[in-house]
Amino acid sequence: MNVFSDIRLALAQITDRRFLRVLLLGLVLTVLLLFLATWALAWLVGGLVPESFELFGRTIGFADTLAEGTVVGAMMVASVFLMVPVASAFTGLFLEEIAQAVEERYYPGLPPAPGVPWSEALRDSLGFLAVIVVVNLIALALYFVSGPFAPFLFWIVNGYLLGREYFQLVAMRRIGRQGATAARRRHMPQIWIAGILMAAPLSVxxxxxxxxxxxxxxxxxLYHRLETPELTPAP
Incomplete structure (x- = not known):
């Protein structure tokens, strides 16, 4: 098995009732977040742009509308970058429900996961979120100057960050923080590749x-394949 097998198994379970519930909730929250961000930016720009202006002796009366339309277009582009921290935040919110559904379907013999205290999971999620935002703000300048290589740079940077976060949080459910950190370091090349395969669709x-x-x-x-190789997913 390899990371493509992990993705195939995840896709095969997409119609699971718990997957669909989390997916629907995630879609609603994501669209709402992007809408609010767009509205706030359009309101801010609309307050700064005059209702009309003179151009070549003619009065243009829809400058604010043009500005707001530009904001909407810009937010459509920015949504590609916004989805990275959004995906990071949702990981912490919905981790347990999705991971439990996967284990009940494919690894029924496993004992219940000890889990992670909610406060600890929240702290880790916020920490990861801050790192992702800061790193992407720094990398934003590189995206603009890297030309046609910008998407690859985006995937490489965020593949590392998302892979690190996904694996760490999933592993912590079973083996705690220290065990998860040690496992992540052992398997970082595969984790990074899987993270890139998760980051690439974020740009679509x-x-x-x-x-x-x-x-x-x-x-x-991926965690069970690497850390509990004696287990094989149920058909």
């Missing part, structure tokens, strides 16, 4: 909305 609008759920499921399979 609409498709990126499905990544948080599939990411948790994929890394649950």
């Amino acid at each position: 609008p609409i498709v990126n909305l499905f990544v948080p759920v599939l990411g948790v499921a994929t890394f649950t399979h």
